[in-house]
Amino acid sequence: MNLPATKTAFSKINNLFYKSYLPNIIYSAIEVGVFDVLSNQALSCIDLSKEIETNEPITESLLEVLLAIEFLKEKDKRYSLTALANEYLTQTSELNQLGAVKSYIVNGGPFKNLTQALKGDIPEFDQNIWSTEKSIRGIEQGAKAGGIQRVLAFAKEIPEFKKATKMCDFAGNSGYYSFALMHENRKLHAHVYDLEIVCETANKIKKDEAGFDRISYHAFDVRAGDDFGSGYDLFFSSHYLYELGATNRLIDLLKKVNRSMKLGGLFISNHIAGKVNGDHRLTLAIVELMTRSMGFPTHCLPEKVLRKALSEAGFGKFRVKAPDERLASPTMLLSAIKIKEL
Ligand SMILES: C[S@@+](CC[C@H](N)C(=O)[O-])C[C@H]1O[C@@H](n2cnc3c(N)ncnc32)[C@H](O)[C@@H]1O
Incomplete structure (x- = not known):
């Protein structure tokens, strides 16, 4: 196989596509209570998972996504809300835009069962996904x-x-x-x-x-x-x-x-x-x-x-x-x- 060298960066397209998953991810974070529980306190991932009763490794990777989009901040391994998330993503905020987030979620896709997975209903990994x-x-x-x-x-x-x-x-x-x-x-x-x-x-x-x-x-x-x-x-x-x-x-x-x-x-x-x-x-x-x-x-x-x-x-x-x-x-x-x- 003799392939041509790439001249441009496919990651520019790929990164855009991945952003399209954000509404489902953010909505799952709302559903399990991440923003409400962090609205008045900073918690470690372990303590947050205990409080909202979610699977810890999956919660940890969810927090990484929310950090990367600056909805959360982290200090000494404790997570808290940024002003943006506090204002628009918590139930108690009069200005919340939870309905707007919901209107962007799509059925299907890799995050359709994210809330269930966060709650511990995790599928058994299928090693045949690369087999067809x-x-x-x-x-x-x-x-x-x-x-x-x-x-x-x-x-x-x-x-x-x-x-x-x-x-x-x-x-x-x-x-x-x-x-x-x-x-x-x-x-x-x-x-x-x-x-x-x-x-x-x-x-x-x-x-x-x-x-x-x-x-x-x-x-x-x-x-x-x-x-x-x-x-x-x-x-x-x-x-x-x-x-x-x-x-x-x-x-x-x-x-x-x-x-x-x-x-x-x-x-x-x-x-x-x-x-x-x-x-x-x-x-x-x-x-x-x-x-x-x-x-x-x-x-x-x-x-x-x-x-x-x-x-x-x-x-x-x-x-x-x-x-x-x-x-x-x-x-x-x-x-x-x-x-x-x-
Ligand atoms: C992510 S793909 C990587 C394929 C290739 N090495 C690459 O880098 O593009 C993972 C590969 O592992 C194979 N695989 C998954 N489970 C396996 C197992 N238990 N034993 C052997 N191969 C397995 C899959 O069929 C698939 O080809």
């Missing part, structure tokens, strides 16, 4: 808006990438990152590991693409502890490690990754790590709220967590590329070399 042909094609198209080009540019700068011949694309979906990396390194063969249903569809929709003779799809389920091969000199992981990072299972997985790789092999991670400003801060706060209210723990893998886990799993010689805010998904790229056999 439509979603597989959609996620690849999304990655073409700069994500694939950025990973490729990062990899090209690393000497170990040029020498690599066998890569694992862990939870790689239809392998669109692999195709781009194989185009750059003609000796490289890719092994994509993903759910069985994804592999079946990928085999079908990618069969005519250049490089298909150098890619193999392997059905596996991380949750079942399935094997993901061995002998890799390149291991690529993109947008999958969030849950493991949040539930203290990352080190064990990375130790398995270590054992699947050759000494001196290259590991590359492409994940959201936070650390963004302006409109991106709001977009990522909304993404996090959406993720938690879908029953998934987080959509963020902080650099500190990843580095520590990699170090404990026998990796070193880190290289980091900070998030590029021109991209809709401003990920941090981090590479490491396997420096120790376990």
Whole structure:
């Protein structure tokens, strides 16, 4: 896959679209009582959640959204209303505009059940949301808006990438990152590991693409502890490690990754790590709220967590590329070399 470089920033469009979710989010905050309870006091997230009887992790991500739009302010981890929210979003204010907010909410969309989720009725996360042909094609198209080009540019700068011949694309979906990396390194063969249903569809929709003779799809389920091969000199992981990072299972997985790789092999991670400003801060706060209210723990893998886990799993010689805010998904790229056999 040889993609043109992006000339403009898709994040400008993406950030606008995310703002369209705000009326539903703000209305849910009104419904569960965030503004009324904070109208005369500053509370920590834990105390607020207790008072309004909401799920704490989801409440925490809701507060991040409200901070990003300056409806709340925070000091010493205690939240209070800004003058704007106090005047227009509390029941007791004679000037409240709660009806106006309600008139903007839409039925459907990712936040249609946010109030229920805040109240503890959280769905079980569906790991098959990326499994239909439509979603597989959609996620690849999304990655073409700069994500694939950025990973490729990062990899090209690393000497170990040029020498690599066998890569694992862990939870790689239809392998669109692999195709781009194989185009750059003609000796490289890719092994994509993903759910069985994804592999079946990928085999079908990618069969005519250049490089298909150098890619193999392997059905596996991380949750079942399935094997993901061995002998890799390149291991690529993109947008999958969030849950493991949040539930203290990352080190064990990375130790398995270590054992699947050759000494001196290259590991590359492409994940959201936070650390963004302006409109991106709001977009990522909304993404996090959406993720938690879908029953998934987080959509963020902080650099500190990843580095520590990699170090404990026998990796070193880190290289980091900070998030590029021109991209809709401003990920941090981090590479490491396997420096120790376990
Ligand atoms: C957010 S997508 C990331 C896809 C690709 N790596 C990227 O960065 O665009 C998550 C991927 O994980 C796969 N996945 C979800 N649950 C899985 C599991 N239990 N075992 C293996 N793969 C899984 C999905 O099918 C999907 O391809």
